[in-house]
Amino acid sequence: MASISTPAELRRRIRSGEHTGNTSGLAAGFVQCNLVILPEAWANDFLRFCQANPRPCPLIAISAAPGDPALPLLGDIDIRSDVPSYRVFRDGKLQEERNDITGLWQDDLVTFALGCSFSFEEALLADGLEVRNVTEGVNVPMYRTDIDCQPAGPFAGKMVVSMRPFRAADAIRAIQICTRFPSVHGAPIHLGDPAQIGIRDLERPDYGDRVSIKPGEMPVFWACGVTPQVALEQARPPLAITHSPGCMLVTDLRNSQLAIL
Structure with missing residues (x-):
């Protein structure tokens, strides 16, 4: 892949389908996030799961309202298209992987962005x-x-x-x-x-x-932030969407902003 100067440029390439692989080593200096998307009825319990397990599930951001695909604190993001590969679970079972979830989007979905190694x-x-x-x-x-x-x-x-x-x-x-x-x-x-x-x-x-x-x-x-996928298998919500392992949401937040000095 040609040199990428900003996270926004990488997200543009992901959104257009130019990049569909893992994001390790790309957009150096910027925070990458694991992803969990759930119906609103399941979101509060998952939030409590993150709070109870901060090592594997460090919460970085959550969508402002159900059905909102934006995460403005992390950049100009459309969560339906800005991750290279998504996993779709139904009733706790992995059904498919896809590069865009616009066609699956519902007005009750809540997005969680979790810290990534x-x-x-x-x-x-x-x-x-x-x-x-x-x-x-x-x-x-x-x-x-x-x-x-x-x-x-x-x-x-x-x-x-x-x-x-x-x-x-x-x-x-x-x-x-x-x-x-x-x-x-x-x-x-x-x-x-x-x-x-x-x-x-x-x-x-x-x-x-x-x-x-x-x-x-x-x-x-x-x-590791793949831990929620194991929890989803056990909880069995009717619909859950995650990132594919290694295929992260790349944000405009700098890694240095997360460091404790």
């Missing part, structure tokens, strides 16, 4: 740390765990995590850096033996792509 990747890179999924040009690997989320109404389930490998000294530095960004998952939740959090095989992520782990490196795991 792609934002803290920039801080890791700026500190000289290698982020393997960026180096290898793939989507970050994501795994279901056996860690229970705090339930809220019908929403419950196990946490999903993303993984990046580091040497021990770099893992410590990554923890220090990411602690400054609680709005985009914050510090890792686990490092080392994946079996301790219920992951059986690092070579087979549940979402995203595998990355290489070099001798002397350990896997480091962060809470």
Whole structure:
């Protein structure tokens, strides 16, 4: 893809169908968000689920009113067309993926934009740390765990995590850096033996792509914004729309605005 100077330009390309892939490493410096869209009748319980589980579900913005596809605090956004790929769930089951949801839009839908780990990747890179999924040009690997989320109404389930490998000294530095960004998952939740959090095989992520782990490196795991998709499977709302893993809403909010100094 040719150079992209602004998030607005990237969203224009997404809206026109020029870009349909993952957004990792694009529009450097700007916050990327996970996405959950639900009918109004389900929105309050999901909001409580986010508040109860801020590590995997850090809430950045919510639509001003049901049926409003704009998120003005995050930019000139039409949420129906400005994400590269959407997942559509009906009664908790994934039905399809599509690049535009205008034809599915309803006047009772509420949009939630949640913080994404792609934002803290920039801080890791700026500190000289290698982020393997960026180096290898793939989507970050994501795994279901056996860690229970705090339930809220019908929403419950196990946490999903993303993984990046580091040497021990770099893992410590990554923890220090990411602690400054609680709005985009914050510090890792686990490092080392994946079996301790219920992951059986690092070579087979549940979402995203595998990355290489070099001798002397350990896997480091962060809470992941795909977690709500697991909760949606259990809650089974009649309609729910999310981003496809790795295909985020790119906003005009700068990553630096989320840092705790």
